[in-house]
Amino acid sequence: MRYDSVRLAGFSALEPKTRRGGFDGPFFLLVLLLLAMGVVMVLSASFPRAYYDPGGVTGGDAAYYFVRQFVFALLGLGAMLLASRLPMGFYRRYALPFLALTLVLLLLVPLVGVKANGSRRWLGVGSLTLQPSELAKLAVILSFSVLICRFRGRMRSFRWGVLPFAGLLGLIVGLLVLEPHFSASIIIIAIGGAMLFLGGLGLGWFASAIGAALGGLALLLTFFPYASERINTWRDPFSSASDEGYQIVQSLYSIGSGGLSGLGLGGSRQKFLYLPEEHNDFIFSVVCEELGFIGAALIICLFALLILRGYWIALHCRSRFSLLVCAGISTLLAIQVFLNVAVVTNLVPCTGISLPFFSYGGTALLIQLGEMGIILSASRDMITERKE
């Protein structure tokens, strides 16, 4: 698979005029594999909910969610291939305009967003909905990469290394809190921190930031009973198994009853309306129940391999920008996968984080595959033989 990037004229000035290589095959195959598994699991996990909801959006059509996810997976594949063809210079050039666009959209959300479960997180156009917070994650990675490259050598100073980045993060998180969208805020802060870590910010700043975060958390738990209730539910979900702890208890039932080899694909019983969000944030519980520890561990390992390959590509990038983008996207993927599985296994307190490639959600899937396309694009410029 060799693609000629020369024909993509107009952006060649930003990159050395070399023939671009083919993209990284192993990374592409891992994405395909996970995507295929994800779409199948959406079908398995969602059909009872879709079937038993004759009065709702699905109209009782058991394949409702699957069909939509499948269409978006095909669109996403196209988006990934397109993104993989665009040269890295394109991303570098449009990183900041993209950030500006994202900020506008985030601003729009509290004003005209679609409300669901007490939060405004979506922008709707017809039947299409978009979570700008998904875009914001990519915008942070791209814009931080640009700025880190631009501020090269000045990253250790407060003025260049901390202030602009902290300002941007503060702005974005501030807008997310308005929605409110707690889990997206955490991910944005984490990915921003990771970018700064890669960009060479002094480790002292991280120490103080972590300290401040812990202090803030302590204050939060003291003054907001809602937050400490969550902690209690986390520590002993069975004490409130019929209300606050219901979701996590049902998730543990699913995962635990899977055992070593699972109930077989399609065999979940918990998805029959016991487990809430079974095709969304808690799809991995259904995976565990149906495919058992063996299947779940296999998927975890595939994710790990994909992420490791992403970092491997980053390490082989010729430019700092490409490295930062690839490592950033890999880190984002790792954070999402870890937090999602940690939530459904009650390793961390419950919050809504979707599992990339698996959770139902068309635009999110589109964006995730686009991100994979960016890594593939960077992989075309890899140093094929690094001399030590």
Add this chain to the structure above:
Amino acid sequence: MSEKLNQKGPVPGPDRQMLRRTLFLMAVCGVAVFLALLARLWKIQIVDHDFYQQLALSQQLRQVPGSAARGTIYDAKGNVLAVSASVDTVYLSPAEIELYGEDKELIASKLSEILDLDYEEILEKASRTGSWYVTVARKIEREQAELVRAFKNEYALRGVRLEADTKRYYPNSSLACHLIGFVGTDNYGLEGIEARYDEALSGTAGRSLRATNAFGTDLLFSQFEEYLPGEDGLSAVTTIDSTIQFYVEKQLRQAVEDYDIQNGAGAIAMNVNTGAVLAMASLDGYDLNHFLDVSEEARAEIEAAESPEEAEKLLGAAQIKQWRNKALSDTYEPGSTFKIITLAMALEEGAVNSESSFYCGGSVSVPGRTSPIRCWKSGGHGSQNLTQAVQHSCNAAFVNIGLRVGAERFYQYCEAFGFLNRTGDPDENLTAVTGIDLAGESGSIWWSENTFCSEKNLSQLAAASFGQTFTITPLQLITAVSACVNGGNLMQPYVVSELLNPDGSTAYRRSPAALRQVISGETSEKIREILEQVVGDPKEGTGRNAALSGYRIGGKTGTSEKVSLEAQTGEKQYIVSFIGFAPADRPEIALLVFLDTPSNESGIYVSGGQMAAPVVGKMFADILPYMGFEPEESESADISVPNLTKLSLEMAASRLEEAKLRYRTIGGGKTVTGQLPAPGSRIAEGTEIIIYLGAAPSEDLETLPDLKGMSYHEARDTLSYYGLYISSLSPVTDPDKQTVSSQSLPAGTKTAHGAVIEVALVSRDDAMLGIY
């Protein structure tokens, strides 16, 4: 490491620090976090697997009870008393009605029509679109279920569903209702045999274990379904004879009406040799198929209630009252019927014998009692031998007999006859039950040993000798009296004789169990002889109203005052009773009838001899021929009408004179062309026969007059005026003093000429009137 390469291009390459930090992130985000996740999954899925699986299964699985058929209950002749049948329960799935856009109005109107239910109610149920299961009608009949099924199929409705259930049917409605009992909606036996043998009858229901969704309905493509097979229930063969039960209930119901009984009545028929219960009745009864429905009077009272709570309370009380088996659950002071027991122990212990004589001056003084005990006959019975003392039911004589037996021996015999169980504590009031295999048996209440056997105070012993100051159940009395007449063996009473496996083979067979021999065979024989004189002696026997021509019957009357009720309210109420057995020389069956609180306004003297004895006699009149006992010819019997057809009038007249019958003629011919009644009919002596000479008997129907209270001869002549005839079940000993107590067809019946009306007679001479 790559400084040289990077320097070639215009874009600066990554520096060492950036690569190092990338490697660090790679180790953390690519390896460490996933190891943590794998460890966590291992813990939940492998280590704690059983724990979570158990909890998950407990919410996912529903046990659906299978169809263990409840066993059938048969009577002794193989007739079905209770049987289960498959029925259907209709329910709606409103969510599916909504989902498939089915017509709610159509469903409601059609179902309301088929099931005879309220349209609006079904429409409301069909509109609960959040639900998948709403019951419309439980346990509907087969025909209705077929209509519902046809309707469902016609419109291919998915929201209308039927599910299998079972229903208990009682083919005889109220017959033997208290013995059989019933099952509740959840198929548990609640009374009688159904309750006592619930475990055996119900068997073990099979269960299918099914995975269900959170709504409780089946999973779409459930791979998980396990069936745990059950066992069908055993069938019970009882000792009840439906025919005897029917006769007993018929006569008992008639008695309640005739005597205006205020507080219900009961009867037990027992095989004296085995203890098998042949029949047991308690009034008022109820229809087992509609055991919640109460009698019309009770319903009127409930409808008149002031508040719904009050109505509910009344309904509950009425239901509990009608379900109560008086023969088993009521305790009472038996009164004079208990004299049989006193007689038995006195004879067995040699305290009295046939030559003993007793003097009754109308009352008798007892140590420990301030006032003397009075005999029911205030003038006294004078000097009597033992048989006469029993015939007269003389209280004074029986106090005497009791004192001769002595308190301790008396107490021992009461225990031996099953009225009390000693516990070792002489100060404890004692109780006992027969242990019959029926639910709801009450226990007797007896004085403690120290009180009863006190030497200073013999009043308890004296009163107990004629059946007062303690309470027992009717079942205990008939069990003990059976022992007195069957040769001395106290039998364990029972109702279920055999349990059958579903394939019809015997699972368990009960053989009659003698608990102990209480008295000797000789004593038993003497008792039978004496008790036969109580019924059979038309001059002195206080039980003579139970006599039946052609049969030898023994028995004893009882009239017990509710002493504690009188002490509380000052109101005098009586339970009148009679216990009889037949045939008197070789008894097979014992019958106890008790009537609780007859009205004083019925016109009949309130006593066991006047009220209960004729009832037992009439029951025997039905039951003994059914059991295969042929009546013996007796000199007091009615006369068989000779065949006079084609004889000349003179010949006919002489035949009739021979037969002690009178005649009148209709028509002017010379030879007999017809006669009323038909040849062979048994009718009363001296009846006027109608002889038709050339004419034919009129086809008109006559309205039967009320004969009750007329003497036998008055009744005979009244009937013959209408061209109707009379015959008597009771021995005719004094046709001018014996009065009709009942007639085989009720007054007002349209009757063809020549019909023979059977009547029962009671003796109402003044010497017979008394509380005994």
